Amino acid sequence: MADAAGRLATLAEEVLGTPLPIRIRAWDHSETGPPGAPTLVVRRRRALRRLLWTPGELGLARAWVSGDLDVEGDLYDALGRLAGHLWERDSATPRQSRLTAALQVLRDPRRRAAVRTFIALAGPGLPPPPPREEARTTRRGPLHTPRRDKEAISHHYDVGNDFYALVLGPSMVYSCAYWDGPDTTLEVAQRAKLDLVCRKLALKPGQRLLDVGCGWGSMVLHAAREYGVSAVGITLSEEQASYARKRIADAGLTGQIEIRVQDYREVPDGPYDAISSIGMAEHVGAARYAEYTGILHRLLKPGGRLLNHQIARRPEPDEETYHVDEFIDRYVFPDGELAPVGRTVSQLEEAGFEVRDVEAIREHYALTLRRWVARLEASWKEAVRLTSPGRARVWRLYMAACVLSFERNRIGVNQILAVRTPGDGASGLPLRARDWRE
Structure with a gap:
């Protein structure tokens, strides 16, 4: 897939409503974004499958923990630039971050072009299981027994x-x-x-x-x-x-x-x-x-x-x-x-x-x-x-x-x-x- 980074950047701008403030490097070694900024490295296409099946912080977390996503450069700088997308609540759905709300857009059938692009970038197949570091506690019944x-x-x-x-x-x-x-x-x-x-x-x-x-x-x-x-x-x-x-x-x-x-x-x-x-x-x-x-x-x-x-x-x-x-x-x-x-x-x-x-x-x-x-x-x-x-x-x-x-x-x-x-x-x-x- 040619220029995966450019296609990801365009898709991110479409669903977020603003250009990503960091660079992107994709699995095909393509790269784009503001010069001198930290780089979000998408090492494997399955990172996108995780986000497609679990839109929001959890899918992003699974991709990070598994090593499918990484950051090159100053991690504090990268997180600071992305803070508005990762932390701020969406005004229409305040229980969700702006990132989660944006990714939910990809499930909207009216956004067929964006959905097709995301699916093509993610590649065929289901996402792998969650990383083994994910909590396996007894998540049933009352909290804090x-x-x-x-x-x-x-x-x-x-x-x-x-x-x-x-x-x-x-x-x-x-x-x-x-x-x-x-x-x-x-x-x-x-x-x-x-x-x-x-x-x-x-x-x-x-x-x-x-x-x-x-x-x-x-x-x-x-x-x-x-x-x-x-x-x-x-x-x-x-x-x-x-x-x-x-x-x-x-x-x-x-x-x-x-x-x-x-x-x-x-x-x-x-x-x-x-x-x-x-x-x-x-x-x-x-x-x-x-x-x-x-x-x-x-x-x-x-x-x-x-x-x-x-x-x-x-x-x-x-x-x-x-x-x-x-x-x-x-x-x-x-x-x-x-x-x-x-x-x-x-x-x-x-x-x-x-x-x-x-x-x-x-x-x-x-x-x-x-x-x-x-x-x-x-x-x-x-x-x-x-x-x-x-x-x-x-x-x-x-x-x-x-x-x-x-x-x-x-x-x-x-x-x-x-x-x-x-x-x-x-x-x-x-x-x-x-x-x-x-």
Whole structure:
């Protein structure tokens, strides 16, 4: 097929209503597009069959993960140029992105010429099966049952501790770091975040800390070592728990820290003096959030503090149009849900908490993600060896896209400090609420 790139560019302009802002190189080595721009490489015709049969983000994701699509040049630049097509909602069908709405046009029999062109470019046959990295969790029945949550967590986190160590570095912290500036090292910034959480919780020797979604144990290790607390960390990931227990044993803190493979709904041994929840609440889901906040409230002693560190999305004009990104849902965080920060604050208050401080740190997450992407790209062959080419491609695209989402204020991240204020109203906080900064 002669000049496949030119025909693709013409077709894209017809269905999108605007020229593509990047170059295209097709399987026949033809190339077209603005000089100097990043290049979208369509390595195989089956990429188009994936899009033809599954129009939208999911078909695009399958083509990317399988390696049928690639980007040459600056990935951030490419995603930034395509952001309007990938992220913006279509005004007529706000549940869909502009890309999905445009591709649905190809199913309109009135667009026969465009359909014929697309089919001819895609070639004969059905698309191949989805890449094996696509979530195979039990996607039936109610969201966020303990079994379904455990499967979703396993999909994301049980992909190899060595892979995560390569991306995250020695801190093994998989949440937003806290930066003094862009020249700070990742390790220093992650330690600063853990210490900030401990100071906001006002941890003291002898107190009991519960870390909900403890990951590889970094928070409980820091709190026990630096603040003398007795800590319990819970996770649904067997691999995380095994790794955390070894770290704790190596640090000589086995008698001070316990790691459990346990659902937050099954913690039996409150009350705790303090609770940290760092990057975990995104997995809880809207249907279970009131239950989640209620459980944390019951697990805290009167006067105890909760630090909830959580990614937030922007409110939608009509919340019923909230669109779950299919790439994220199938390949990254199955069943994950983001909520606006105002809703989270309201639900904490409805559970009985007094919310005392909200700190928005979205720029910090963009800096963190850029470091993770750089680490992944610098050790790409090793990352592929430790997981699979598809898994490494998932993480690179996911993290790079999230950089732009945080930088462009599409999503944010907030630390919310809340207190189970006792009946006499004594919160236990200083008059100057942010003295932990000094």
